[in-house]
Amino acid sequence: MRYPTFTLPFTIGLSFVLLYILVIWTIWIVRLSRREQKIVWKRLFTLRTIKAIWESFREGLLHHNIYKKNAVLGFMHMGLAFGWFMLIVLGNFEARLYPHGVINPPYYPIFFEFFRHDLTPLHEYEEIFTFLMDFFLLLVMTSIGLAFFKRFRSRALGMRRTTKHILIDRVAITALWFIFPLRLFAESVTAGLYNTGHFFTNFLGQWVIYNLPLDYLYYPAWWAYSISLGVFFIALPFSRYMHIPTEILLIFLRKYGVKEKNNHSTFTTIELNACSRCGICIDACQLSTTLNISDTQPAYFLRDLRYSKPNERLRETCMLCMRCLDACPVGIEVTQIRKNERNEFPLFGTSNYDYLSEHKYPKAKVAYFAGCMGHLTPSVIKSTLALFDEAGVDYTFIDKDGSICCGRPLQQNGQVDAAKQLIDKNNTIINETNADVLVTSCPICASEFKHNYRLNMPVLHHSQFLNDLAKQHKLTFKNTGEKIIYHDPCELSRGLGITKEPRELLKNSFILEENKKNTGEKSLCCGGSLGITNTSLPQKMAIASDAVFQLYDGKTNLLATACPMCKKTLAMAQETVKVLDIAEVMLNNLEPKKKKVQSQKEPAEAEVLS
Amino acid sequence: MKEVAIIGGGVTGLEAANKLAQLGYTVTIFEREKTPGGHVAQWDRLFPNRRNSMEVVNEFKSHLNGNPAIFLSTAIDKISRKGARFTLEAKGKSFDADAVLIATGFELFPAEKKEEYGYGIYDNVITSAELEAMFKEHGYPVTKSGKQPQRIAFIHCVGSRDEKVSRPYCSKVCCVTAVKQSIEVKEAIPSAEIYCLYMDLRMFGPGYEDLYKEAQQKGVNFLRGRLSETSELEDGRVLIKTEDTLSAKPLKMSVDLVVLMVGMSPAEGTSELIAGLDLKPNKDGFVEIIDQHINPVKTKAEGIFTAGACTGPNNITDSVNAARSAAIEIHQYLSSK
Numbered sequence: 001m002r003y004p005t006f007t008l009p010f011t012i013g014l015s016f017v018l019l020y021i022l023v024i025w026t027i028w029i030v031r032l033s034r035r036e037q038k039i040v041w042k043r044l045f046t047l048r049t050i051k052a053i054w055e056s057f058r059e060g061l062l063h064h065n066i067y068k069k070n071a072v073l074g075f076m077h078m079g080l081a082f083g084w085f086m087l088i089v090l091g092n093f094e095a096r097l098y099p100h101g102v103i104n105p106p107y108y109p110i111f112f113e114f115f116r117h118d119l120t121p122l123h124e125y126e127e128i129f130t131f132l133m134d135f136f137l138l139l140v141m142t143s144i145g146l147a148f149f150k151r152f153r154s155r156a157l158g159m160r161r162t163t164k165h166i167l168i169d170r171v172a173i174t175a176l177w178f179i180f181p182l183r184l185f186a187e188s189v190t191a192g193l194y195n196t197g198h199f200f201t202n203f204l205g206q207w208v209i210y211n212l213p214l215d216y217l218y219y220p221a222w223w224a225y226s227i228s229l230g231v232f233f234i235a236l237p238f239s240r241y242m243h244i245p246t247e248i249l250l251i252f253l254r255k256y257g258v259k260e261k262n263n264h265s266t267f268t269t270i271e272l273n274a275c276s277r278c279g280i281c282i283d284a285c286q287l288s289t290t291l292n293i294s295d296t297q298p299a300y301f302l303r304d305l306r307y308s309k310p311n312e313r314l315r316e317t318c319m320l321c322m323r324c325l326d327a328c329p330v331g332i333e334v335t336q337i338r339k340n341e342r343n344e345f346p347l348f349g350t351s352n353y354d355y356l357s358e359h360k361y362p363k364a365k366v367a368y369f370a371g372c373m374g375h376l377t378p379s380v381i382k383s384t385l386a387l388f389d390e391a392g393v394d395y396t397f398i399d400k401d402g403s404i405c406c407g408r409p410l411q412q413n414g415q416v417d418a419a420k421q422l423i424d425k426n427n428t429i430i431n432e433t434n435a436d437v438l439v440t441s442c443p444i445c446a447s448e449f450k451h452n453y454r455l456n457m458p459v460l461h462h463s464q465f466l467n468d469l470a471k472q473h474k475l476t477f478k479n480t481g482e483k484i485i486y487h488d489p490c491e492l493s494r495g496l497g498i499t500k501e502p503r504e505l506l507k508n509s510f511i512l513e514e515n516k517k518n519t520g521e522k523s524l525c526c527g528g529s530l531g532i533t534n535t536s537l538p539q540k541m542a543i544a545s546d547a548v549f550q551l552y553d554g555k556t557n558l559l560a561t562a563c564p565m566c567k568k569t570l571a572m573a574q575e576t577v578k579v580l581d582i583a584e585v586m587l588n589n590l591e592p593k594k595k596k597v598q599s600q601k602e603p604a605e606a607e608v609l610s
Numbered sequence: 611m612k613e614v615a616i617i618g619g620g621v622t623g624l625e626a627a628n629k630l631a632q633l634g635y636t637v638t639i640f641e642r643e644k645t646p647g648g649h650v651a652q653w654d655r656l657f658p659n660r661r662n663s664m665e666v667v668n669e670f671k672s673h674l675n676g677n678p679a680i681f682l683s684t685a686i687d688k689i690s691r692k693g694a695r696f697t698l699e700a701k702g703k704s705f706d707a708d709a710v711l712i713a714t715g716f717e718l719f720p721a722e723k724k725e726e727y728g729y730g731i732y733d734n735v736i737t738s739a740e741l742e743a744m745f746k747e748h749g750y751p752v753t754k755s756g757k758q759p760q761r762i763a764f765i766h767c768v769g770s771r772d773e774k775v776s777r778p779y780c781s782k783v784c785c786v787t788a789v790k791q792s793i794e795v796k797e798a799i800p801s802a803e804i805y806c807l808y809m810d811l812r813m814f815g816p817g818y819e820d821l822y823k824e825a826q827q828k829g830v831n832f833l834r835g836r837l838s839e840t841s842e843l844e845d846g847r848v849l850i851k852t853e854d855t856l857s858a859k860p861l862k863m864s865v866d867l868v869v870l871m872v873g874m875s876p877a878e879g880t881s882e883l884i885a886g887l888d889l890k891p892n893k894d895g896f897v898e899i900i901d902q903h904i905n906p907v908k909t910k911a912e913g914i915f916t917a918g919a920c921t922g923p924n925n926i927t928d929s930v931n932a933a934r935s936a937a938i939e940i941h942q943y944l945s946s947k
Binding site: 355375376377378379381382400401403537541568572 | 728775840860
């Protein structure tokens with residue numbers, strides 16, 4: 001057989017993309033740090049590999065994560081990926097089963113219908129192959145239809161907004177959209193001429209387009225199909241579709257334990273390439289839903305970081321609330337990447353912390369740390385300590401007058417060195433208490449202690465600790481039968497995974513009014529975030545009042561939260577509900593069982609310092 | 611005889627009523643509190659000369675002799691336009707008027723909104739108004755336990771110039787009030803140490819700067835820095851933290867009493883009241899005037915006038931001037947009808 005020229009665009013495209021992937025994967029793997037390479041190597045022949053294969057199949061082809069969030073959107077992605085995959089696999093089987101010569105070039109199965117019109121040599125398999133090939137083509141066509149529809153009416157597929165794409169992405173997506181309609185057309189023309197195909201292509205060829213000059217269309221149709229494939233493959237490495245091969249590599253590396261560090265690395269490059277810019281993060285972001293700022297979300301931030309550098313607005317316009325992290329179907333560690341990017345552009349001048357002095361506090365079993373935000377909401381401290389006293393807790397209040405910041409706000413704004421000074425100082429103070437446990441009222445501090453400190457004791461948030469006290473019957477509460485809304489703070493729910501304990505504690509006195517949509521890991525940001533410095537106060541208030549509005553169902557006007565920052569912000573933004581810290585509401589419903597325990601607090605002598 | 615209704619019986623409402631009655635109108639004041647005189651009547655002494663505030667209130671009150679008439683404990687629920695006249699509803703009754711003067715005054719900033727200052731949480735954190743009440747009652751301040759405080763901090767700008775509590779504007783009178791009160795405390799308790807934590811000191815009126823100088827001479831300490839947070843010590847004293855921004859050093863001290871210089875907030879209910887007349891409050895929530903240079907007592911609604919602290923923070927002088935200005939405007943308006 002003469003070389004079929006029309007397959008050239010496809011062959012060139014495929015060779016290029018395969019070579020590109022091979023080279024780039026090699027470069028990436030070589031550039032991983034020694035430590036990373038070591039753990040990959042060590043874990044290569046373990047169960048992790050099997051798990052990674054399964055996850056690649058589940059996420060790469062079935063798009064299970066998207067499906068869980070939005071069934072139609074999931075179906076769209078699944079239809080395209082899995083349908084295409086099956087067409088390739090079945091096409092290969094079909095071509096291999098068919099008696100042929102020694103050479104089986106890669107284009108052969110792809111353009112099988114062009115080369116073979118009489119499938120009787122397949123015997124009993126003819127019917128099933130032609131049916132399945134038509135079935136999966138129909139599946140892919142349905143997805144393409146949905147995708148096309150989504151571009152123009154994203155809301156119909158449950159997306160408020162869809163990503164705005166750059167030129168290379170438009171080229172790639174156009175080629176992609178053409179591939180399957182052209183394949184359908186080519187196969188239908190073939191079916192019209194040779195009565196091939198099954199219910200779909202055969203029907204179209206024999207009954208719909210039979211009037212067209214099929215003889216003349218035959219070659220151009222197959223050419224067009226091949227060109228669209230070729231263009232797509234050539235554009236792929238430079239476009240969003242690089243996520244297809246990269247996501248597989250990412251899944252494997254992640255399974256072996258590779259993750260983002262405190263600065264950009266090769267793994268970051270891999271993550272950047274694994275972003276498909278699907279735009280699911282845009283709808284998850286309250287800057288978009290409340291403030292209509294829809295061009296700074298991870299889809300855009302990661303895109304600009306992949307090609308060059310995101311501008312300041314893109315880098316800084318983020319509350320670091322991690323809602324996108326929860327929403328991302330690929331699981332890209334976008335919050336860490338953004339923080340790392342910010343480290344290169346620290347905001348505010350360097351600070352002098354020479355004045356920091358270490359305070360000595362008496363030893364006790366429990367070290368209590370209120371945090372800066374705790375100190376700005378004294379009612380939280382007062383209520384927490386009153387409950388400690390009631391339960392007879394042996395505690396020492398370690399930031400009573402020497403309140404040193406946990407370091408988070410500085411870290412969020414790129415002041416790594418300044419943050420380190422604070423962290424070191426605090427780390428010493430906390431470890432020197434030799435307490436059994438550290439309890440803090442602020443989820444931001446709790447998260448910081450857990451992730452960035454080297455403490456010799458476990459860290460608990462006060463909602464956890466108070467819940468433990470209630471479980472041990474050291475605290476008893478009145479059952480009021482009243483309803484209450486609970487707002488999950490970002491740092492407590494997404495940051496630390498603490499969602500059960502505050503609810504258990506509240507249930508001692510209240511009936512929880514749960515809002516499934518914005519609860520737990522999917523909770524809304526209060527808007528008070530210190531991670532963002534370029535929103536105005538009215539904008540922050542709008543986010544806060546919207547967050548309350550989303551939780552409010554008209555059945556109760558009482559809202560409890562477990563973060564001083566959330567409490568302050570939510571209370572300031574609206575008058576509809578009364579916002580209290582979990583310690584405050586529980587103290588209000590305390591069943592006093594014994595005479596007030598003598599306060600454990602030591603008299604503090606503070607003098608004017610200057 | 612044409613009728614004028616005045617909403618609010620503070621110094622502004624009283625003085626406008628007095629002038630309008632002199633001009634020959636039938637004037638009725640509606641005051642929601644039990645006594646006339648507004649906030650001035652709650653104060654002990656006035657800046658800058660520290661005269662007894664009741665002297666001023668009684669002077670304005672002395673004209674209440676049937677015309678102007680005053681209804682106390684009478685809050686207006688609604689004002690509506692009825693042809694060329696207005697109908698005011700209160701306590702289920704309605705009153706008609708040819709012109710209305712809005713003189714609803716202000717409200718003290720609710721200090722508990724600034725939770726980090728500890729008002730309502732700690733016993734020895736009080737407002738400037740509560741300090742005046744103490745002066746009225748025993749002539750000197752006392753702590754919760756009834757002792758004379760030996761170290762007192764005055765916190766300026768509480769609910770003023772603070773975007774975080776949606777009060778971006780300056781309340782004008784709190785600086786000089788703090789200076790006046792600090793001198794009074796010093797005179798009542800000569801051994802007391804007094805600190806004023808300020809941002810700027812806005813001594814804009816005649817005699818105010820002199821008062822500031824007097825305070826310095828009497829040993830009041832002025833620290834430039836906003837209060838960051840407070841906590842309570844075992845003995846009931848309050849630990850306050852701030853930054854001395856002139857020496858760029860963080861600073862903390864324990865004090866016996868914290869006095870929050872609460873600013874002026876828009877009076878509750880006023881914006882709802884004027885909404886019925888298609889009037890919107892200005893961006894700070896006060897009654898909007900047509901032109902702050904050329905016509906500071908007219909509103910966009912014909913026949914509705916406004917004066918005093920309901921248009922924004924004012925001292926007594928400015929309020930009384932505005933009251934008289936409004937009386938003339940109302941007179942011109944009614945004469946031309």
